[in-house]
Amino acid sequence: MRKRGKPVDSRDERLLFWNLCLTQVLVTLAALGLLAYQGRLGWELWMPAGWDMWFAGLAAGLTVVAADLFLYRSVLRKWLDDGGLNKLLFGKMSPGGIVWVSAGVAVSEEMLFRGALQYWLGILLTSLLFTLIHFRYLRSWLMTALLFAVSLFLGWVTEVSGSLVPATMAHFTLNLVLGLLLRFGKVR
Template sequence: MEGNGDKQPWDGRLLLLNLCLTQVLVVLLAVGLLLVQGRLGVGLWTPAGVKMWVLGLFIGLTVVGLDGLVYRFLPRSWTDDGGLNRMLFEHMPVGWIAIVALSAALAEELLFRGALQYWLGIVGSSLLFTLIHFRYLKKWLLVLMLFGISLVFGWMTDFSGSLVPAMCAHFVIDFLMGLLIRYGKVG
């Protein structure tokens, strides 16, 4: 608990280490599943074209904008993730925020849109994507937002035939939200 003088069980460095290890495991699982599927290759990275990069950027910026409205106008109790994002990003250098955002976008989209969506479809992979973000599960609004974002990522992958637009949107969201937390604008 904050403010009671007790040491936090987690700090930013431990969270970062946990995140890095988790992302390595996610990549290994994704690569293993894609090998089993016989789909590990350049087909996942099919050139999406400038329009699909712009779509990813637009979706990412739209999500951050909507997220800002939610945080501004809805009660904090509806959007509090337990402070883990704040602990992770509040003192992190901008370069590290970019690395964290890029690794999460690459690893998670490779697994959920690249491997799992192939077997489970957009809804099934989105349900799993939402469930792995377990710290949000006690907040119905965060669960709905995350599930909706994941559905959009799945649609972009299906529509473009490439992971690139979803990865772009995922990076934009994580990077900008990390910056907003770092500079005290949300969190």
């Protein structure tokens, strides 16, 4: 983790990017392994997947983005600091790269957490694990609480819809919009 005030080195950005890629490969492998063990590895996780499911996910993601931006622009801003890791990751990434990273993270994490783990552990314990693996946010009580709440919401969306599509689309939308806002300097 870089210290405040230290100049950002392009090696830091590349290292963070490759750590993210490796982490997501491991998350995907864990998801596929657990789903295969459960006998649930198939397209049925993504069904029903009509346009209404994609739209519901988009609406859910934009709702979370709006809440996040409202809190960011309020007096709570100082508690929404991840130490600059998201800015380091997305700050110079191409918009196309942000799309690919957002999609990869959303698919892999939702397959593991909402697809495999929620099946065994339920929404509450899955959300706790989801929050804990995003350990960079644990330094802020507000970011931890928000991440836990978002995870509960994604778990509920999955439970109600019977599909991973809305939660994955919401996760993708959240990552994409906030990544683009970071890239273009609209948030810090």
